[in-house]
Amino acid sequence: MLISYNWLKKYVSPLVVDAKEVAEKLKASTVEVENLQDQGELLQNIVIGKVTSEIKHPNADKLKLCKVDVGNEELQIVCGGSNVREGMLVAVAKVGAKVQWHGEDKLTELKPTKIRGEDSYGMICASTEIGLGELFPTKDEKEILDLTEKNYKIGLPIAEVLGLNDWVFEIDNKSLSNRGDLWGHYGMAREVAVLYSRDLQKYETKKITPGKDFKLEVEVVEPKLCSRYMAVAMSGIKVGPSPVWLQEKLMTLGHHPINNIVDITNYIMLDLGQPMHAFDATKVEEKISIRLAKIGEKIVALDKNEYELNEHDLVIADNKKALAIAGVMGGKVSSIDDGTTSIIFESANFNPISVRKTSTHLNLRSDSSVRFEKSLDPNMCEMALQKAVELVLECSPEAKVSSKVVDEKNFALTVGPIEIPFSIFEKKLGVIIPEKDIINIFERLGFVVKSKKANLSIIIPTWRAVKDISIAEDLVEEVARFFGYNNIASALPGLENKPPQINRLRNLEKNITSILVKELGYNEVYNYSFVGQDQINKLGDGIEKYLELDNPLSKERPFLRRNLLPNLLENVKNNIENYPVVKIFEIGKVFSTHQAGARVDNNGDILLPKQDTWLAALYAAKKDEAPYWQVRKALESIFAELHLAIEILPADKIQTWEHPTRLALVSTFGKTVGIICEINPLVSQGLGIEQRVGVLQINLITLSDLLENKKILSSYHPASGYPEVVRDLAFLVKKEVEHADILAVLNSADPLIAKVELFDVYEGVNIGEGYKSVGYGFIFSDPERTLTTVEVDLIMKKIIILLEKQFKAEMR
């Protein structure tokens, strides 16, 4: 929204302050001022001049050599204007002025120059060259601005003679969303008056003297959606251009003047913030009703577009047709045109939610709908209507009020009083503000304050009672923002100084992230929580297992991920072209369709879907045919850091994307916490990944719950004082024989075995097809004596027999 500083000053006087300072103060206490434009800035060094002589340029047919009186001197200027003549009053851009050459976007600063051999000290301007094209439309581009008729004084700055000495504040609409009272100059002036402790001028209007010629009947069928409807008819109207002052005011704020009647409604809206509408009375048949539209009812609005309404849209209608979309836009059929002689003014208050819904579903936003959406004070309707009638009578002297003033009211505002202890301001803000300052702020804002001992009794002005002020805290805000947030000294809360409760999940996440990044060289990625049908299909998964958004931004990705893989695999595909090795991981939430999570509220037993946090780490490299081992390494590092034993279990079911023979469940304390596998090569190829992909997935919620509940026992034993005996054993077994089974046998072979560790696995040449060679290292020890070679030899023999018997092992 735009606010004119001159317009504001009309209501706050005396106010001799720099507009920039006002903008800063408004920002600190009221609204966000996004920009402040000095209207005259672009017209500096451009003055009124009189052409005293004009002769043909000696070296150019289409140029003229002019002498121009600019008050304190006479300038020679070369001019190409088709209409330049002696005696003409013109706009002269002197050296240093900024002008816009025809066809160029940027402004050029004028310098003394020679044109075809003749000196030229400035430029005689066309309106378009100095940004006045709207005020003074030109017929052709060669035409310079002729101000002769205006009789301006020679030498005066053009900004001054045109009244373009204003500053325009550009206010962020969002910062006004709860302040319906600030959508016009008068409301904003009230804030400025408080900021500078000035008096706000009373908004004066004259009571309307009713007429009798026109029978104006209004029925509000939907009083809940229209809390007030005021209307009055006027006749003897002569539609024509508005007075210059009115046009200038509108143009300053970016509104195109249309005609006197429409301009007056716009002026009132900008002045008070109350949107108004004018109907051509002859185009309205009998009774006006404010009713809901019929399903499919159509109306052509003032923007000439046809809108199809629904049964929730409020319309202004006569007994035949809809005349306007209430609070949004008038209809074409009843609009004011040059032939209009009688009008009906509407000044009404419509339900903000209804207006917003209609404006949203029609995708039609207007200055009017924007204001009604914010909740306006119904009391303003009367001031606005009176002011409009007054202005029409002023601009169109033959006009007269021809009907009674209709006023259908259906509203009650809660204005209090709110009783608050005076101490509340200190209690909430942590600063002592003198009582007289507090009362002063309220009174200037229009509140009525009564002081009763330690309490204040405060009545809310109607324009603030509509929406934004209803409780004590709202009143605290009024004082705080005018006292100044920056005048409140900061302090640190004196809370009990105890360490916060530990978030185990976050600690686990941080720990794992740190190992993967620092120790193993993985890169952390963040992905969207959304996946697409194509991604799901390519995994061979079914979309019925996924929650879906009702209103996805991208139709391609409407589903909520149920595991981290789809997007991570896409990351692998996108990066593997650039990097020989891709090591990535993500920690994030996934969404379940069949398991329940947190409650939707505190009382009921309806539950949200379960949303577990998972880790997924992926490894793919150009030459690695078994990246399983790389993610296994990651698993081992993570579990070593957490002091957890890894238990590997066969998968109970195989997902479509999992490599069926390179897949295992990861378990600890007897509870499955994750999956380690390679991606089925058919699936990864389908995704466009030629390389094998290793994947480690761990459910961090399950794991952190385990860590919380299980006490990790220390594995410390005092070292034996007696020497250990170390032996190795290498043997052949069939490929299918698993390490875990061998290890179990070896570990329980003899009590003197302190440790067994696999150190080598070999398949290939020199080994029979279908066999592997494995090597295990043994440590023997006894805490109480030195072992003899003979007894260790005996145990080794026992082990060999066991291996031969259980696994058909062949010693090497």
Place this chain on the structure above:
Amino acid sequence: MQSKLEQLKSEALLALKSVKDKAQLEELENKFFGRKNGELTNIMKGLKDLADDARKVVGQVANDVKIEIENALQSKKKELSQADWQANLEKERLDTTQPVLPKNERGHFHPNTIVQNDLEELFTSMGFMTLDGSELESDYYNFSALNIPETHPARDMQDTFYVKGHGVDSNVPWVMRTQTSAMQVRAMQKYGAPVRAIVPGKCFRNEATDVRHEHTFYQLEGFVVGENITFAHLKGVLETVAKHLYGEETQVRLRPKYYPFVEPGVNGEVTCFLCKGEGCRVCKNTGWLEIFGAGMIHPNVLKEGNIDSTKNQGFAFGFGLTRLVMLKYGIEDIRHLESGDLKFLKQF
């Protein structure tokens, strides 16, 4: 015999002086001390043939000579060895400008993780719990409990993602949380007052993406509720954070801003870390960066959290984590953050 020994001694000491390298030294050593034909060895061997008295005297002399020559040999050996090392160390010169090969492998944290962890540590040191929340949230916790009425524009389909079957018009709508504030009331219901917590996390808004807008982004919410928690305390905490992020001289400026869940509500700016408030490209020549929203928690919100608002009050604030990340690293396009592109991620 004695004179022979004396002669041997002076001969040996003289010869040692002209020794230039280890080979010569070895030769010399052999000449005198060789097991088979060493000159001194031979004399020592010959001692046994002398009469007892003479053997005693000569033996003493021979021993002294032996020790003297040995000492001289040792010191020559040391001298040669040092010279040797000098020469060898020079040959062992390494190119210290070269990095280790193969290249040291280290992964990279996502920039959001770096900033988030840093803030979590700061808040932990100030006694704040770190909480997680549901990303898919009920509209009750995301909106109603936060005093956001059913008619509020934020609830429109174009601002908020709803889940199919639990849409905006259903009895219990499910939304992708639009703000980490959604965790406020859950935390109040669980912990009561006093409570101090932060909630970092992923949020979602149904808006088209471009260089500056993302439908997925991160926030860090914080709140404190207690008997005497004031607006001044809010300022104190925010100033602490701002100084932690951007240095001791950083200033905080608060301006009124409307959020339904706080009253009074403010937005917060800090002096631009780059230009120190002078005005630059980063702060769009204002000298200030808007990085958080805050306010005193609305009594309706406390009420939903089962906290007696006549006894307790508190403040809440929210930082745009994603914005902090972009400012910290000068990231020009918000979409890089969730691109999974290693060319981007390997820079942090």
